[in-house]
Amino acid sequence: MNIEVEKVILDKAPHNAQYIAHDIQKQILHIFATKVKKKICTKLGKNKYCILVDESLDESGKEEMAIILRFVDCDGFIREGFFDIVSVVDTNALTLKQDICKVLDHNGILVKNMCGQGYDCANNMRGSWNGLQALFLQDCPYAYYVHRFAHRLQLALNGAAKDVKFQDMRAHGWDDLFMNVVSFCEQHGIDVPDMSSRYMMGTRRSCQQKDFITVEHYYRNDVFNDVIDCMLRELNDRFPEQTVELLILSSALDPRNSFKSFNIGHLCKLAEKFYHADFSPSDLKALEIEFRYFQNDMHRLPCFKDLTTLPQLCQQLVETTLAENYHLLYRLIQLVLTLPVSTATTERSFSCMRIIKNRLRSTIVDEFLADCMILHIEREFVNNIDNEEIIEEFKISEPRKVQF
DSSP states (O other): OOHHHIIIIITTSOTTOOOOSHHHHHHHHHHHHHHHHHHHHHHHTTOOEEEEEEEEEOTTSOEEEEEEEEEEOTTSOEEEEEEEEEEESOOOHHHHHHHHHHHHHHTTOOGGGEEEEEOOSOHHHHOTTTSHHHHHHHHOTTOEEOOSSOHHHHHHIIIIIIIIIIHHHHHHHHHHHHHHHHHHHHHTTOOOOOTTSBOOOTTOOGGGOOSOOBHHHIIIIIIIHHHHHHHHHHHHHHSOHHHHHHHHHHGGGOOHHHHTTOOHHHHHHHHHHHOGGGSOHHHHHHHHHHHHHHHHHHHHOGGGTTOOSHHHHHHHHHHTTHHHHTHHHHHHHHHHHHSOOOSHHHHHHHHHHHHHSOGGGTTOOHHHHHHHHHHHHOHHHHTTSOHHHHHHHHHHHSOOSSOO
């Protein structure tokens, strides 16, 4: 404890009511943590949000699930911060969903306002049928799952690697690969097998040979093509067509190079197909009109010059009060910005967990861990809390021996 505080406070405090016991400290810490969560919920309001979820083992071997909220606040800034950490009995998708819903409901956050999900690569999270993302999609059809890589990497991987590179390699890449391998073998004195000879399986005994296939057939079809097919399946699983289309249409809002990518047709399709619940038929007609007015203003008004990112555009609309004139466009931008970009925030929260719950503090209870983490990570909110509010909350939480 601070020596100066001890001299002023503890020497004058009654010896039976100094309020320095561990339980008292935990109560005060919990009051701070509750205040921080309320401030986050106030910033969120009724806006749409995205959840980022990941799991990790703590020092005691328990499975911990970190919950991150991403949303656009009333000032047009993206907020992505730690909200809670929950100890889970198992990693079954249904169990995880129930625990997440319990946290959201307890803090008055509506599950129906979820419009995005970001998870790691585990099947219990991203599974298309029984994964966590599929369970939430049953309740929130517009809570789109986006893999944790950045948007542009997703587009590059899916567009270039899957649709062009891999397909082209599968059809025409074998000959080049084979010639490279032969060249490598000749340079290093390695024998090259006769590719036209019969491929012998196992220990080469005749009873183990099922089919008469050549060595080339085996390496080309059973190895080379199988590997490419496996990579394509993985990419299709991580980057489904719906997600890729969502990201491609969203890129029409990119303000770089004087809004070179701006496309009214793509944006109308984005609103109509992916955010149907947020735009009524009359809203869609009004939105197209807004796009045409905005297309004129983007080149005319100086506030839209030299913008390079969508968050900058969102902030400019708020700062110049043009968000009121283009309220439907602003709503669409908010929805797009809510989509998850990465799970770096969840990884940082686990780093914080390992600092707090280390080998010497491995028995720390769940609530105390969550309170410590949110105060450590969300210091911006903590610094704006008035101590008098904490004292008043502490005073009324239960009867005290000394009158404050």
